Amino acid sequence: MRKQVIILLILASICIKPTSIFANGTSYFEEPTTPTGHVLPLEESVISIEGEKLYIEIEQEGEVSPYQMMFANIRVIYEMENKTEEDLLVPIAFPQPGVSSEWSVDLDGTDISITGNAPFYPEELIGNKPHREWIDPRTGQTYSFRGYDLIGASGKLGAKTFNITLNAKSRHTLTIEYKADLGIDERANLHPIYRLDYLLHPASYWSEFKNLDIEVKVPKRASVYVNLPLQKEGNTYVGAFDTLPEGNLVVFLSPHSGLLFNLFTSRSVALLALVIMLPIYYVIIRLMKRTSLKHQKGISLIILGVFALAGLDIVRHKILGYPITIVQYILYIICLLILWWMWSRVFRKNGKL
Structure with missing residues (x-):
């Protein structure tokens, strides 16, 4: 049994070493964040925003090879006021250069059509x-993203x-809803890091802005960092x-x-843990053999099942970079076969097989 474990340790170390070669964008998925956010006027504005309610719900769409999708359902409601004596036609832009879908824009309950796209310099x-x-x-650690440049x-x-029309001396409610993909970095950590940037700076282009309410809902038990002082x-x-x-809203999420892989x-x-399970299981069943415990065979099979599920919890995540992720499943199958061989060997010697 020692020889098998040593061989698997060597195989595991060989599998781990190439990850540094493939880490920069070819093996681990790196999608830069796509800033999204606030309405801004395309012309010098005399319109004020008396209030804004921003609702963001981040969801995980499930595991899609070669990475897990994360997206944000965004709903933002603006209370806009035209304080002038005449009706105004207001051309508006809403930054969203990345992947998005399910757009809905309405003014006071009336649908508004999106007419086109406009380019802006990032600093704008x-x-x-x-x-x-x-x-x-x-961990709270800061690092530089090594993926490609979004711009x-x-x-x-x-x-x-x-375009929207705002009546003289009146308030209007503008509502925008859409779904946007999050940026992702699988290279920096064993656990993928997702990022959402919601731009607030464009609000400074309106004649006045006040009363901003923000609500960001994230998946349960996720690790989250938010740059603005929000209460959890x-x-x-x-x-x-x-x-x-002063700054834009930035959310980082993992x-x-x-249960096991999260540790x-x-x-x-993570990869060596698959191999380390072998001697641990062997010690457990050898100790069971020396006791007078009843139903040793059944209990040892239950423990074997627990070890198998623990290994599955590890390998179902991407430890090795795509497309060599298959190697970790091969290693897992080998470990399962050795676990079964150890169980058979111990209980055959014990005369119970």
Whole structure:
């Protein structure tokens, strides 16, 4: 049995070593964050925003090879006021250069059509205080994202455009709803890190802005970091601001990864845990053999099942980079066969097989 364990340890170390080679965007998925957010006028505005309610619900769509999808259901409600003596046609842009769907825009309950797209320089939308660094929400450590540049050669970010008419001396309610993908970094940590940037800086282009309420709902038991001072209430983060915050809203999230796998922070430790289970199980069943415990065979099979489920909890996550992830499943199958061989060997010697 010692020889088999040593061979598997060597195999595991060989499997772990190549991850550093593939880590930079080819083996681990790295999708940059796509800033989304606030309406801004395409012309100099005399319109004020008397209040804004921002609702964000982050959900996990399930495991889709080669990575897990995370998206945000975003709903934002603006109370807009035209304080002038005449009706105004207001052209509006809403930044969303990334992947999005299920758009809905309405003014006082009347649907508004999206008319096109407009390019903006990043500083026009993000402001002078961009949050460039990524943060691991499990540890709080800051690091630099090594994936590709979202802005690219054009140097600009896109925004959807539409027009609304605001009556003189009146308030209107503008509601925008859509679904947006989150950025993801699988390279930096064993557990993937997701990022959402919601732009608040464009609110500064209106003649006046006040009364911002934010509510961000995240998956249960997820590790979360939010850059703005929001209060945690269960799995929801809430905050109220009388005026526009200095920075944009940035959320980093790492979902819960199962009972056993969630304890690991290192790819090497997670993969070696598969092999370490072998001597642990062998010691357990050898100790059982020396006792007078009844139903040894049944109990040892139950323990074997527990070890098998623990190993499955580990390998169902991406430890090795895609497409060599299959190697960890091969290692798992080998471990299962050796566990079964050890059980058979011990109880055959004990005369109970």
